[in-house]
Amino acid sequence: MRHIISILLENESGALSRVAGLFSARAYNIESLSVAPTDDPSLSRMTIVTTGTDEIIEQISKQLNKLVDVVKLIDMTADVHIERELMLIKVSATDGERDEVKRLVDIFNGRVIDVTDTTYTIEITGNGEKLNAFMEALSSITIVEVVRSGLIGIGRGEKSSLS
């Protein structure tokens, strides 16, 4: 099953490679990974999407928790949460295509963020399914380039995952 594991990590050099190294050394899957500093500059937040049996996910959590740089770990999948990815996509937009693309962008709540004579660059956020659906909707349009972020997530409700 797919799991989203969110960890707070000491913002130290090498901390990222400890996590990445653990996944490769123990042959665990990483589907996506995103890292950034948090509002506390001494901590980074890392969100990992991984898949595995319950036993493997349990091992992943335990092994990550064992890393000295890991301050806190939550498996977001267990609770109600919101997940988002960001996609930047550059498509051809000439003559008649321009209206068609703009309409699709509006339907999907995206934004055109850069325009040339022949292309649009679009920003769109959502869960993976929505982004895939947008790409499919663009099927008649030539895609020049796609850049997708790793997934990030946050729990619903009042509580912070830090507490």
Added chain:
Amino acid sequence: MELTGAEIIIQSLKAEGVEHVFGYPGGAVLHIYDAFYKQDDVQHILVRHEQGATHAADGYARATGKPGVVLVTSGPGATNAVTGIATAYMDSIPMVVITGQVPKHLIGNDAFQEVDSVGITRPVVKHNFLIGDVKDIATVFKKAFYVATTGRPGPVVIDIPKDITAAKYEFHYPSEIKMRSYHPTVKGHIGQIKRATELILSAERPMIYTGGGVILSNASEQLTSFAQKLGYPITNTLMGLGAYPANDKQFLGMLGMHGTYEANMGMHHCDVLIAIGARFDDRVTGNLEKFCPDAKIVHIDVDPASISKNVRVDIPIVGEVSQVLDDFLKVLDSGKKEPNVSALEKWWAQIEEWRSQDCLKYDRASELVKPQYVIEQLHEITKGDAFVTSDVGQHQMWAAQYYGFNKPRRWINSGGLGTMGFGLPAAIGVQLAYPDETVVCITGEASIQMCIQELSTCKQYGLPVKIICLNNGYMGMVRQWQEFFYEKRYAMSYFDALPDFVALTESYGHKGIQIANPADVRGALEEALGRKDELVFMDFLTDRTENVYPMIPAGAGLNEMILV
């Protein structure tokens, strides 16, 4: 007063109570060597190869329970140390390894003798540090010793750029350290302990299986009381030998690939398995699908990640083994329930029947020196109380099977990584820790050649290690597998190219003897062990075709042993 980084390192080691540092110099650590020169609080032991330094520190740690400390230079010094770091990591041995690094401004430039030591060692350390500022040295050392020695112990590497060892700063060693991201669990959950006690007391065919964790946690006494209070059979892993006295009748010997018939059959047929400080290694469990088919399992371990990693357990208890066993003893004492005596009687009768197979028998009438006989004689002379280090191969298994360890921390071997070359340097560490004790290194003619240079270190520091080389002229364990599983295609051998070990030893200034006749074994051992102040290399020319039995072939269950 301001000290240099190098001086801060020495003061930090002193503050940690470090007596010996095993090391080898080079450009990146010369400031530190200079600081060593100017003091005599911490003794530096000069080895002949950095691998030797790591194994010596490791042997010291295994024998004493205190962390071993290593100092090596950057680049090749650090890479030579990697095998020893990995060896310690696999067996959870507390160690602090200081590696020199090129000056900070050169890092990343492919400078002379630069390697990414933090990167190279990352998968084989509990944690590592690259020090970026002289101000951080004392804190990093405090953290390194704390992390190395608490929870599930392990090696920690500290990489220090050369310029930082010359920079100056006030020295203050922190008296305490808190790390928000590191909380080694200590106490087991009492509710779980009570539940486990219920299960344990309801057992009809119980089995206690214990590993290196009992030794690391100094829990032998508690384990012995626990097992004897219950009257249950007990087996130790290769790493766990000595945690329970081998001469006690409840002890069934080692389990696993070369374990005894009674231990493995007991495991296979038990209904309640009590696993303590053990990690269900593949050499212990054999085929997981066939492992302990009828058993409910209680598992006590300090490392939550060890629990349900290979084998699903029914009652996990995470905690420091010694404390958890203390709690178990209290719960047992306060409860009214007793073990099921009549079921136990039947179980013991079954076990005695397995034991009567005498699975460790061998041809005592042979005209050749039998390796098992050498170990048995060593046991008799030393009464099972010597410190015994070993290398890796058949000799290691025979030492484990026939020596009979009665005390913990006496059996020093590389179980997890299986590192040939471990035995002699490890013996150096043990002998330094216990100058008056008998320290024996049981080795093979292949393994000993992997760190033979350390004979020179023994000479320099007057370490009277006794080396028992079971010389079968083969990489015996490899030959055994080739005999069993590769139709006797003995690729590769070196029989015609072996050194004259007696002459070799004597060239290092030690005593060497060769023994080729069974009748001379006892006398030679007595003579060698009697030479209290001398290193003696005993080259036993043993039966070349002897195999280690019993054996569980890879993929088989614990009840599918090959017997003699």
